[in-house]
Amino acid sequence: MSxxxxxxxxxxxxxxxxxxxxxxxxxxxxTLMERKVSAWMQNRRGPNRVGWAGLLQPAADGLxxxxxxxxxxxxxxxxxxxLAPAMAFIPALLLSxxxxxAAPLPISVDDFGEAIHAGLTSLYLEPTxxxxxxxxxxxxxxxxxxxxxxxxxxDLPVGFLFILAVSSLGVYGIALAGWSSNSKYALLGGLRSSxxxxxxxxxxxxxxxxxxxxxxxxxxxEIINRQQAGxxxxxxxxxxxxxYFVSGFAETNRLPFDLPEAESELIAGYHTEYSAMKFSMFFxxxxxxxxxxxxxxxxxxxxxxxxxFISVDPAHPGLLGTVNLGLLFTLLSALVxxxxxxxxxxxxxxxxxxxxxxxxxxxxxxxxxxxxxxxLGYVMIISTAIYVIEHGLGIESARTxxxxxxxxxxxxxxxxxxxxxxxxxxxxxxSRTRVPGxxxxxxxxxxx
Amino acid sequence: MAIGVKxxxxxxxxVSYIRATLKGxxxxxxxxxxxxxxxxxxxxxxTGDERGTYTISPRWRGTHxxxxxxxxxxxxxxxxxxxxxCPANCIKLVPGEDEEGNRYPLIYEIDEFRCxxxxxxxxxxxxxxxxxxxxxxxxxxxxxxxxxxxxxxTAQTHPVSSLWDPxxxxxx
Numbered sequence: 001m002s003x004x005x006x007x008x009x010x011x012x013x014x015x016x017x018x019x020x021x022x023x024x025x026x027x028x029x030x031t032l033m034e035r036k037v038s039a040w041m042q043n044r045r046g047p048n049r050v051g052w053a054g055l056l057q058p059a060a061d062g063l064x065x066x067x068x069x070x071x072x073x074x075x076x077x078x079x080x081x082x083l084a085p086a087m088a089f090i091p092a093l094l095l096s097x098x099x100x101x102a103a104p105l106p107i108s109v110d111d112f113g114e115a116i117h118a119g120l121t122s123l124y125l126e127p128t129x130x131x132x133x134x135x136x137x138x139x140x141x142x143x144x145x146x147x148x149x150x151x152x153x154x155d156l157p158v159g160f161l162f163i164l165a166v167s168s169l170g171v172y173g174i175a176l177a178g179w180s181s182n183s184k185y186a187l188l189g190g191l192r193s194s195x196x197x198x199x200x201x202x203x204x205x206x207x208x209x210x211x212x213x214x215x216x217x218x219x220x221x222e223i224i225n226r227q228q229a230g231x232x233x234x235x236x237x238x239x240x241x242x243x244y245f246v247s248g249f250a251e252t253n254r255l256p257f258d259l260p261e262a263e264s265e266l267i268a269g270y271h272t273e274y275s276a277m278k279f280s281m282f283f284x285x286x287x288x289x290x291x292x293x294x295x296x297x298x299x300x301x302x303x304x305x306x307x308x309f310i311s312v313d314p315a316h317p318g319l320l321g322t323v324n325l326g327l328l329f330t331l332l333s334a335l336v337x338x339x340x341x342x343x344x345x346x347x348x349x350x351x352x353x354x355x356x357x358x359x360x361x362x363x364x365x366x367x368x369x370x371x372x373x374x375x376l377g378y379v380m381i382i383s384t385a386i387y388v389i390e391h392g393l394g395i396e397s398a399r400t401x402x403x404x405x406x407x408x409x410x411x412x413x414x415x416x417x418x419x420x421x422x423x424x425x426x427x428x429x430x431s432r433t434r435v436p437g438x439x440x441x442x443x444x445x446x447x448x
Numbered sequence: 449m450a451i452g453v454k455x456x457x458x459x460x461x462x463v464s465y466i467r468a469t470l471k472g473x474x475x476x477x478x479x480x481x482x483x484x485x486x487x488x489x490x491x492x493x494x495t496g497d498e499r500g501t502y503t504i505s506p507r508w509r510g511t512h513x514x515x516x517x518x519x520x521x522x523x524x525x526x527x528x529x530x531x532x533x534c535p536a537n538c539i540k541l542v543p544g545e546d547e548e549g550n551r552y553p554l555i556y557e558i559d560e561f562r563c564x565x566x567x568x569x570x571x572x573x574x575x576x577x578x579x580x581x582x583x584x585x586x587x588x589x590x591x592x593x594x595x596x597x598x599x600x601x602t603a604q605t606h607p608v609s610s611l612w613d614p615x616x617x618x619x620x
Contacts, residue, residue: 040480045488354472417466 007112007145015153016097023096027287028058030345034287037349068276073181076273080180085274085281088173091166092285095292098159100220102151102334103305103312105327112136112143150221151305151330159220160212163296164205167251170289171197174253174260174270177282181273189269193253193260196363200250200257203371207243210382211300214405224304228312230398234301236405237382239412241301243375245344248293250367253286254348256355259363294344295337302340305333374416381412494584506610509565509580512558513608514601522602523577526553530569530578538562539569556598560586567611579608 032047032054039046047054072078109115113133120129136143156162171194178190211233212218215226227233234241250257261269271282298304312329358366385408389395395404487494487502494504514522526543538561544554570579583606588594 037480040484041476043479043482043485045484045486350473350476351469354476355469417464 003111003142003144004146006140006143007109010112010140010143011107011145011149012153015149019096019101019153020093023093023288023291024284027284027291028062029055030287030290031061031283032057033345034349034352037346038353041350041353062280065277065280070278071273071275073183073273075182077180077182080176081273082278084173084177084180085278085285086173087176088170088285089281091169091173092288092292094166095163096288096295097153098156098162098220099292099295099299100151100155100224100304101295101337102330104151104221105149105330106147107149108146110144112140112145151333152220155219155221157219160208160218160223160300163292164201164208167289167292168197168201170285173282173285177274178260178270181270183273185266185268186270186272189260189262189266189272192262192360193270196250196253196257196259196367199364199367200247200371203367203375204244204247204251206372206375206379207240207247208300209375209379210237210240213379213383213386220299220304223300224306226398227303228306231402231406232301232303232306236402236409237301238406238409239374239378239416240382241297242416243371243378244300245293245297247367247371248297249348249351250363252289252293252348254290255352256358257363258357259360262357264357290345290348291341294341294348297344298337298340304340305337307333307336378412381408504582504584506582506607507612508582508584509567509609509611510583510606511560511581511586511604512563512569512596512601513579513581513604513606514556514598515577515579515608516602520602522553522556522598523575524553524556524598525575525577526551526556527574529572529574533568533572535566535568536562536564538564553598556601558596558601560594560596561591567609570609570611580611582607582609 035057036046036054047057050056050060072081113136116136117129117133120126120132152159174197175190175194178186178188178193181187211223214233214236215223217223217226223233249255253260259269260266261271263269266272271279274282382405385405386401389401389404395401492502494502514524517523526541528541528543531537531539531541538559540555540557540559541553542555543551545551565580567580573579578601581604583604586594
């Protein structure tokens, strides 16, 4: 194995460890954040007994879930019952591997052992450095890396499509959990979930097409580079973001779209029969889906790791004018990405504790009769607009194009929020059975 | 198929889902910064008077307390009115008499598990001896401890219920 390949593999493993540790610990902390946010919104304090301000609450919960009894319903299909949590858990975590969490880092190191030695020596830890570098050489031999290290674990050229494909796998876990439990509540939850997630998958995919039209690429890093050159896509594609975010709620089964769980009607929906760590895995899957949706929203519409008001050269992201920030800039960009993602996660929680659940027919009507036609119409309008701007008006500058599209979006947004949204987006059930003319008194029971 | 659901005729501007959502979000966001109402229980406790932040009513009827005279003996004269009126039959009273002819309880026990905390015993007591207390922390390690004997009832120090509002004694 060549030293260069070894370097790539080692750095990738390092990235995996960092990303998955941060995501898993972050997900645990998100459960605390959810409880805190809900408490604050209800004038309560939230968990504050375990550790400072309740910070150790997730650890206590995790410990409890590990030592609790694993229950198996007698009539459950044991194989699928065991498989389902993994089917929900794995795709959810897989997604965090392709999102660029930080700016790419140009690395040019001839020998990592030597680099560790030099680095620790400069920190006045010469003997330790010599030992670690000796150990490193002993285990890995010569390792080198020359090139740009991507901020994602795997910077797939089809990253965006990968996200859409793998996120829809999560529905298998939920549907299987619902079916294999052999419980009516779980089955209803699983059925609702499969119908809901399949419906909103369509709207979600279509709502993101304008992003691809504008960037001309499906790779996350390229989409972010294009946003740096022009503007963040939230401006030219505001409605696209809106549609994506709404279907994101439905995809992650969060309120107001939490029909698969629906505590008040289905006990806990698809995971009614699950206990201990298997239940916990569904929970982790749900929260890491929230993280993914938020991270994708910030990557596609808010420039990902792009630090506002700083323009960088995609080939050398750390180079600001003549100052080379290097690793520091990568860390700064990771922080920016973190803040953006957390903002969306907060909005997701905020909405959860604001809105009640949809009725099932409202959910389906919203998905198929409102979101999908709106997304399709938006794709048509935007693609026409981009064609006219580029070829009809001959405007080349990405920035000018964006602002023209922003103007168009303002008009469309007025159309959606001002004209369309008048009792039509979410309607009462009588919208299906409207009686023409002066029908019977409202409230009277109509017989079909 | 047709389910008759009454639908209110509202002006169109009021049935906008997105605007209503934003309005709701504004409300919940405002609540995040309002003062919290949670009582931090073991550190903060409800008091029977107006001193603390959290108060319980002076008419609260909790576990009993037997009043004592200046010599520390219970005021009870073993008249037998409280076991007579007690609807839960939770008071056990065995009267005794000393050399001077004063009646006193030989045994006075209240089973707090059977008690329904109606407060009739306090109401009926001619000596103002037995009272229900303004008190709510009653945990014990075994069931036997919930039968309070005379010694324990006399040793209680918590405030006692006023049963009715002194300023509005007839409940008007």
